[in-house]
Amino acid sequence: MCIVKRYFFINPLKILSEISKKMKKRKNILQTILSLVTVMVVIVVFQTVLFVIQIQNNAQFYQNYNNKESSIRPITSTKEIIERSPKRILYPQFDLDNVNRNWTDTVSLIRSPKETNRRYLTMGLVTAKRPQNTVYLYNTLKSLITNANREDFREIYIVILLSDLDQEWRTNMTSEIVNRYPQEVKNGTIKIIGSFDWMYPSLTNLTHHRKWHSESKATWKAKQNIDFVLLWLYVYKTKLSEFYLHLEDDVITVGGYIKAMKNFINDQKGEWTCLEFSELGMIAKLYHTHDLEALAKMVALFYQEQPADNTYLHFNPQMLQFRRIIRKPTLFQHIGMTSSQWGHVQALKDRFFVANDQKKVLKGDNPPAKVFTSLRFLSKHSPENAYNTSFGYFWSKSKARKNDNFRIIFNKPQSIKRIVVNSGLDVFPEDKIYSGLLEISSKSINKNDCTDYKIIGQFVNGKVDVQNVPPSIKYNRHSLCSNTVPKVTKLLGDHS
Template sequence: MKMKRIPAAVGLLLTVSILLQLILYYQSSRSYVTRGQQPVTNATISEVQTNVIKQGASYSDDLLIRMSDSESLVYSVPNLGKRFLTIGIPTIRRQNNTYIFETLTSIFNKTAEEDLRDIVFVVFLADFNTEWKTSMAKYLYERFHIYIERGVLCIINAPSSFYPKLDNLKSTYGDSQDKVKWRSKQNVDYAYLMRFSKNLSEFYMQLEDDVVASEGYYNAIKKYIAEQKDDWICLEFSELGFIGKLYHSRDLENLSRLILLFYQEQPVDYIFVYFNVLMAQASRRIHKPTLFQHIGIESSLPGKIQPLKDRFVGFRKKKYMGDNPPAHLFTTMRTNPDFPVEAPYLKSPGYFWSHDNLKENDTVTIVFDNPQSIYRAVVETGAEEYPTDMIYNGELNACISLDFMDSTSAKCSNYVTLGRFVDGKIDANNISSKMGEFKTKCIVIRVTKSQPFWAIIEEIAIFTR
């Protein structure tokens, strides 16, 4: 389930006090986790477990989960102590594609060796088809047995008794019964995975089985956690759906209860936002650049194609890191607040993405607070994720006069052309020889020919003497 526009939550917020009580005191009669037998001890990593599994002898009895002989399929993790982070990944069958192998390969390849001690990955085989689960567990073990044997990767399965009836469900949002059943089961999958994982680590992050990770994702997560100056409930490392949502593990029990309470009424994309608000986090905290890109085209809902991409994954550290003296930036192009015109000029990650197709004489104008002696200027357009979204026809001008400026626009004059775009880039050197004794008050990027698509300006670097 990927992110849609969040509906008005006014009615729900009016019942905050009631729902908080439900979250805190929701009775165990709605809990589908069964307790009972003693945990298996000294289980071998490569053995398919068909009894009750407990994730480490020191953990809470709440992790005891009864598995039937026909359905149980768990490659367990030895007790290596409580980790820093659990990454939960549910996976089910798709009709024509399987992405989980690419997802795990990407994550493991981009996790430093010393960081593997701090993370446990829990892959939940969430399909009802026993034959598929058996073969998938076998394939996962064959390809990733090193991580299983090291206690990094755990593969789990839920008993069918955990699930409520998924027939004749309440229809909301005009969804078909097939879609309501799919998203309702998905909600229960998430709740199960959270309850299984709640005592494994300090933090828990939800992923999906059709994403790839960015380089350095783990250090970026730790750094963002450390940067928070106040209490928080959820940090987000993807803008899409329920991908990359990070919680304190202590909150997983309450979150899973809310998911189970509304499993047939609401998609999880909405429930987690409601939960954040109920827990007093009023606004979303999305780390940019985001760290996980969605790669799945075929949804796990049969017949659904969903080629969504996270717009913020392409943000990277600036390459040129110019001097970029204080300035005001303006553009004649329609903008998106997520990709402001100032972004390519700042030294922090981010770029400008026009909200419309480019038209002849569209401009980006940089007005320096004080005139500058410039010797080099670089403008780079396009991005690794969107290499064709560049300025194909344009020029870079240096102006010595500012005719007009207000809060939304500026007009500069008396200009010298510094260069023209070639393959989406201008790198103008020896500017001093062109400007003579005059200092530059404005730099203007001007589109010289309309193009039938938008453009990204990834970096503007100005070098001064």
């Protein structure tokens, strides 16, 4: 048996060679990592440099742009710009502070106390000189003031823009308003402002107007657009109120119109931009005050092309209101005939305005009673409105059928001498009761009905007037029964 022993010898050179190889390999890896890091740093630095350069370029661009904007000449010197500019330029310059820093004070024609608290509503209107010294403004102010109560005056402003540049006319108008309404002027409810020539663009050689409009009408409409713009910017800048109602200077309204407007505003369940209290033109359009600047910009953008009463119909959809919201019946009526456009007659009437319901001419005592009807009606136009002596009327939303009726049940027995019931409106001459009977009874079935009616009158041309009611009977009910009743019905009871 042989035992073989194997001996292993360590070669130092070989070991050193291996170690050297490994070190080289690690060095190569480190070098590779270092190279990658270096490349990344270079990329980051390069991107940073590009970013800084881009910021500088943008800053230079906006600086140049702002310098360009601020170099636009004020409105008072537009002739040279128009002559050398092949395209239309937007006028007027909306930031009027650039032209006159205190322009809201400059335009004030009377001194009135400055209000620190915003009110609920500002009513604004523009008035200009009319042919033959025709003035509708005083009737408009009288209607606005007499049809509002004392509490309303704490919540409203009336801003009047005298847009004619005739200084004598402007002075006379201001003095007359102050003389007629000294208290409203003194407490700041009525504010009178005026426009100046530096606020207007050139109104000659207008580049766009409707083909069927004469040059004079195009000029008149363009100026009127800027008048509206200046009024809106004034109300927006001074922040007088939460809401703004645009009127014209030849309108009338109805008693309780402020309350009616408030109720309509509160009844809106969704977002809205414009509420209308007249279907005509720019009469009685209500906006939030904070939207007036945007409206002014849009009207001024198209001041040559179309009147404001067309532009606002396009403005509302841009503000995401895609339908007109008109309160019917409307609260304002156009009364002017002589337009501020010389030689033009404007006889438009609002068909939804209730002309004869604001003053119920019948002066009966109308004793306390309950009023019922078999007709369907709108909640705001309940049958009580037909009986009370204040503002209001009945409006049915269903067609009447045979035996439809009104029932008025007195709270206490009454001795009646005369009964008058009137139906129909001046603006809706065909909406009358053509075939109706007036019946009375003194025998009650229950609290809400009676029996054994007696016919005492018949409607003729929408009206029944019985002056000799039998005095021997104490009646607690009179009833109107009708075979045909128009959809819109107004009933007024008069007991004297």
